[in-house]
Amino acid sequence: MDDMKKVSNNSSSDGVLLRMGLNDNKAGMQGLDKEKINKIIMEATKGSKFYENELKKDQQVNQRIEKMMQLKEKITAQQLLKAQMQVREILAEYDPNFMPMGLDEAYLNITDHLEERLNWPEHRRRFFFNRESTTGIDKDCIYMSAKFNEGEVSSSPVLFEDNTSLMDVNLEQRGLSVENSVVFGTSAEEVVKEIRFRIEQKTQLTASAGIAPNTMLAKMCSDRNKPNGQYRISPERLAVLDFLKDLPIRKVPGIGKVTEKMLKALGIVTCSELYKQRALLSLLFSEVSWRNFLDISLGLGSTHLEKDGERKSMSTERTFSEINTAEDQYSLCRELCRDLAQELQKEGLKGKTVTLKLKNVNFEVKTRALTVLSSVSTEEEIFTVAKDLLGTEIDSVAPHPLRIRLMGVRVSGFLTEEEKKYQQKSITSFLKSGKETAFLRLQPEKSNQEYFTKNSEAHRGSFFDQKRAARQLNSENISPNETSGKQLFHDDKSSANFEETKKVTDLQDSNVCKIFTCPVCFEKQSSNNLEELNRHIDECLSGMCVKDTVEISKNDSLRENTSNFLPQLKNEWVDKCQKNRTDQLSGTDQSASVSDSSTDNSTERFGQIIPDKSPGERQLNNLSHITRNVCMKQCLFPKQISQDNEDHFDKTEDTEGASSSCFFEAKEDSVLVCPVCNSEQKTTNLMSFNRHVDVCLNKDLIQELTEKEDFPMKTYNMENSNRVFSGGLSKGQVCTNPSQGTKRSGLTASQSVSKKTKSSNSKHTIKMFFK
DNA sequence: GCGGATCAC
DNA sequence: TATGGTGATCCGC
Secondary structure, eight states: OHHHHHHOSOHHHHHHHHHTTOOTTSTTOTTOOHHHHHHHHHHTOTTOHHHHHHHHHHHHHHHHHHHHHHHHHHOOHHHHHHHHHHHHHHHHHHOTTOEEOSSSEEEEEOHHHHHHHTTOOGGGGEEETTSOOOOOOOOBSSEEEEEEETTSSOOOGGGGSOSOGGGTTHHHHHHHOGGGEEEOOSSHHHHHHHHHHHHHHHHOOEEEEEEESSHHHHHHHHHHTOSSOEEEOOSSHHHHHHHHHTOBGGGSTTOOHHHHHHHHHTTOOBHHHHHHTHHHHHHHSOHHHHHHHHHHHHTOOOOSOOOOOOOOEEEEEEEEEEEOOHHHHHHHHHHHHHHHHHHHHHTTOOEEEEEEEEEETTOOEEEEEEEEEEEEOSHHHHHHHHHHHHHHHHHHHTTSOOOEEEEEEEEEEEOOHHHHHHHHHHHHHHHHHHHHHHHHHHHHHHTTHHHHHHHHHHHTTOHHHHHHHHHHHHHTTOOTTTTHHHHHHOGGGOHHHHHHHTOOOOOGGGOOOSSEEOTTTOOEEOOOOHHHHHHHHHHHHTBSOOOOOOOOOOGGGGGSOHHHHGGGOOHHHHHHHHHHHHHHHHSOGGGSOOSSGGGOOHHHHHTOSSTTSOHHHHHHHHHHHHHHTOOOOSOOOHHHHHHHOTTOOOOOGGGGGOOTTOOOOOOOTTSEEOTTTOOEEOOOOHHHHHHHHHHHOOHHHHHHHHHHTTOOOOSOOSOBOEETTTTEEOTTOOOOSGGGGGOOOSHHHHHTOOGGGOSSOGGGSHHHHHO
16 A cells, blocks of 8 residues: 555555556566556546446455454464364363374264263253353264364354354353254264264364274265265175275375376276285285285274374475575575474474485485484484485585475484483483593593503594593583584594593592492492493493494404404404304393393303303304404403302403403413403413403494494494393384394393492492392 | 385375 | 475385
8 A cells, every 4th residue: 555655646546556556666667668657547537437446346355355354363373273172172072082183183983972872861962053062971982084174164264263242142042042952863973963063163164074983984984075064884894895885096095196096007996996906916015005905995994093102203394496505505404403403302302313305406305314323302413413414415416516495304213201211311410420520431441541542543433432522522512513423423533532532530549439330431320229220321331332243253363463353353243143143042041131130140141152062162152152242341340250150260350451442462372361351361261261251342342343344334323222231122222233233132231330340349240230 | 224105184 | 286394104125
């Protein structure tokens, strides 16, 4: 309207001129031929019939606009929500466990309701027009799929309003008037009519419904008489088959255009044809698919309404006109991550898999995912992963630009409640421990600093280094994006952070702990509750990369130095180890799970891997035994091991100084030297020696070694849920690397106990640990 | 686990 | 009708 005033000072003609499209203020209108404009204005002269008519029409439009604006004010998200809730309230009366499907659809099982309803007096089934009656009670067994048709009858948003002023006092009276009421019967159809009636009375939304013996049929039924009707299939085989007979398969939920087309290629269009061709289908489709087809053709569907399962993923994506510069793409990516992080945090979710979705200008869609072992939820965390994925894609087309029209970021693999709890605990303890206790955890490295000096390369980038560095950096609020994230993806960039980790305080003498020290994070645990302790350790271990399947092919290897040893690490070992693991797992129960740690005896397990072998034979087999157990973090509880072990090996005091990176040193052949802790073993009992080695070998080390061998490992390892105390992989275990499947159970735990607990306190023995 | 694809809403 | 956004699932690898 303001624009119009520029065209003419005659306010009464403003609207008309606007209608006549004479606004030369509009963009692109400036170049218009003035003559032409004048000519049109001439036509708009007062008194002309054309003008008068336009004026009249304009007034009508103005009225409509006014009305619309009034309505607009009344439309609020709240109102929509309210209408939705009103519907749900009604549905809940018939089935408190009804299953909403999106915003406008729901499944109800009204079986129970029907049963109860039989005994209801009429007044409970009577409903008044324009008035909501509240009857309680609900439940069900006939399945009803209701689809609400917003605005089918009237799209005016005012209908979402409360029935207030307009409904005046007469309503009350009308409500009490029998003439203004309806009584519904007791059949399923009557119930559904009642529901639809009530919904319409309350919200003025119409609904279509299907009544059938299962959800699939109910849904197809509701489609039959939409938008404002209902249909029922009686729960008899013939009725069902009759309904399906000529029903196009496309009507079946789950059959989309692709499946439709494929089936059509086989001459299958209707559900009955689906049945006729079942043999063919069984040969052409997967078991799952063809069974599904068969179920469809027989009208079989779910008869229980599964409650909304937990969300499995969350994503955000955006479409735009072509973006082809990396800079823009990264910034967009970050934006998406930010949005997603906000949403995730709203729901308190943390996920382990980040997926980047890209659609190029040719509409081709690509997804690239990365599962990290530490769950992510913040912008930085997500972006750290997403940008890596994006970078890979950009690189993949270089030197050409990546030309995209859509980008999306998804996070999935959410932690279960339980995992969340543990993780929180773990994080909390990390945070609580802070810097002042960091040195406690870092202390073992310090004890072998000479080694670092010599082998810093080998040590660099080990999981623990990364973890510690990341932890330190995190505690200093340094963005993981700029720090740990990079090093996690690019080991070669982690050396700087490693420097941090070397800032340790030598607390070697303070190793007598009254309280338990976590063998993984080296953090003191004051809890005497071993179960809690187990959880803590679980969590800590879950951060370990357990590329723990390296086989040492020859016993001699144990005495070779690192440089000689490394080349022997081959991928094939992984296979062998996996086989070993299989053997182990399929063996006697001692190698099985230790889900109940209280009854487990770790010392026994040492000798029972191949229980029916003679000691000599066992030794041979223990070669592989060693390799299986190569994945230990530290020499832990050495004294306790020797004490607890009947075939104890002698003092292993040197293990005190063992480093995770300390591997083989050349020693005299005449003496058994632990290849891990470097200490000479007085025992000549190979089995005992093996046990010692088992204890000393650690995952961390193996990770480094395996990484040197370029083990495929796309997943980076911030955490790894190594359920050593529960005897297996946790349910949500991320295990990309095949070698991770070879983790040992039970024993690993005992081996992972911190040497800090090498104290006189018997509570800290492995045995006690397991008890 | 990953990536492509299908499907529902 | 076409296109977009979100979430789930399946299949082959």
